[in-house]
Amino acid sequence: MVGASAAGLAAVETLRREGYEGTLTLIGDEPYHPYDRPPLSKQILGGQWEPDRVPLRAPADLDALGLELRLGVAATGLDLAGRTVALADGSRVPYDGLVIATGVRPRRLPGDGGERAHVLRTLDDALALRDRLGAGRRLAVVGAGFLGAEAAAVARGLGAEVTLLEPAPVPLAPAVGERVGRMLAQAHHDHGVDLRTGVAVAEVADGGVRLTDGTLFEADEVLVAIGSVPNTDWLEGSGLTLGDGLECDEYSAAAPGVYGAGDVARWHNPLFGTAMRIEHRTNATEQGMAVARNLLRPDERRPFAPVPYFWSDQYDVRIQAHGYLRGHEEVAVVEGEPEERKFLAVYRSGDRVAGVLAVGMPPKAVRTWRQAVATRAAWRDAVGELLPEGA
Amino acid sequence: MSGESSSEGSGASSGEGKGVTMRVEVDVPKCVASGQCVMIAPDVFDQREEDGIVVLLDEQPAPELHADVRESAVVCPAAAIRVIEK
C-alpha cells in the first residue's frame, strides 16, 4: 500500500476487516499517521482545531490493524515483474498485491517567494500559512477554486486583507455553473474579500505576484491554489500507463494485482460511461475500499461505479454535491434561490441527470436527488424538457 | 459519552462470528453533513433536518447492523464515527 492517507487507510482497513491476515505494509512519505486534509483549509487554518484533531484514526484503532508502517519514507520505484517497491532508504518491499494511493501535490507557479509563498496540501503547509496570517496581513490567493476560496474565507475571518485572483470571468463556473459561481463570487464580496476575475498571474515575485501584463500585485503572503499534479513520478518507467494520473480500468486496476485509488487514480466509471479522476475526500475512501475488495476476491471483482460526492465550506455557505458535474450542459435550479443561499440545483449531461448541488437544503431532498443521479434518471422525467443548447 | 459495555461475553450476540457487542460514538463537531452514514445504515444514523448534521439513533446497534455500521465508519468523510467492539 503506497500512500498513507485517506485512500491507503481505507484499503488496509477494508482488507483487515474482510479477513486478510497476511502482512500489510503501509508506506507514506509524510512523517505522520494518516490524517485528514479537508479540515486543513477550514478548522486548522482558522485555528479552531489543533493538529491533534486531524488524525484519521485513534492510535489504538490503527494499532489494532497490525500494519507494517513505513512512514516518512517515499517509494521511489516499482518493479512490476519482480513485484517489489523500492523505497528512498534503499530497501525493497515485496508484494503480492499493490495499491497505489499517492495522491496529488499542488501545482506551483514560477518564481521564488521564499517563506511568503504558500501552497496548501499538508498539515505543515496549513500550519505555516496560519502562522503568518492575522489582522491586517495582506494575503493574495492565486486561483478561486474550492481550495483557494475556502482559504480566502478563513483568512478573512482571521482579519487578513484578502484578494482572490482568478483568470476566469466567473469562479468555478466549469465545475458548478455560472449562476452558482456568481453566488459564490457574491459571498466573497459580502465578506470583504476582493475577488478579481480575469486576472492571470505569471509568477510569485518579491513583494507579491507578477501578473501576466507585467504589473506587480503587492501582498505580504501568497497562497498558490491553481490545481494539482498527480504523484506518479515514482512510477515513471515502471510500465504502468501514466496520463493525467495513473490510468486504471473500471475495476480500478492498473495492471494485474495492481490497483489505483484516490486522487492519483484515473479510472473508467461505468455509471457515467466516462473516465474520471476525482479529487474528493469520499471518493478516496470509497475507491480504497473497492480496490481492497477486488484484491481480496479476484474472482468476484466489481467495477467501481460510485456517485462522486464533495462538500465545501465557504463562509456560512456549505455546498454539497453528488454526481459528476464537470462538462454539464445545463443547470436547473429546482428548489429555492441561489441568491438567497438556499437552493438545490441539478445538472444535465446528455439526456440524463448527472449531478445535484445543494446549499442549505433539508438532507432528505438532497438524498432524493442523489438517487436520481445514482439511477441515471432521464432528465425529461426528473426535471422537464431539455433546454436548447447554451441555456 | 457513557461507556457501559453490556455484560461482557453475554454470548447473546451471535451471527457475526466474533460474538461482539458494539458501541458507536460520533464526534458531532467533525461531521460535515454528508449523509453517507444515513445511506448505509439508516437504522443507526439520521441527519438533523436543519443542517444535515448526524444524529445517532442507536448507540448499541443489533448484530445484524454491525456490518453496515462498520462500513459507515470507514466511509464517513469526516472520520467522525468510531466503532468500539468488545
Ligand SMILES: Cc1cc2nc3c(=O)[nH]c(=O)nc-3n(C[C@H](O)[C@H](O)[C@H](O)COP(=O)(O)OP(=O)(O)OC[C@H]3O[C@@H](n4cnc5c(N)ncnc54)[C@H](O)[C@@H]3O)c2cc1C
Ligand atoms: C486543504 C484541502 C481541503 C480539502 N477539502 C475538501 C473538501 O472540503 N471536500 C472534499 O470532498 N475534498 C476535499 N479535499 C480533497 C481530499 O482531501 C482528497 O481528495 C483526499 O485527501 C485524497 O486522499 P488520497 O489518499 O487519495 O491522497 P492524499 O491525501 O494526497 O494522500 C497521498 C499520500 O501519499 C503520499 N505520497 C505521495 N507520493 C509518495 C511516494 N512516492 N511514496 C510514499 N508516499 C507518497 C503523500 O505525501 C500523501 O501523504 C481537500 C484537500 C485539501 C488539500
Ligand code: SF4
Ligand atoms: S457520514 Fe460522517 S460526515 Fe457524513 S453525515 Fe454521517 S457522520 Fe456526518
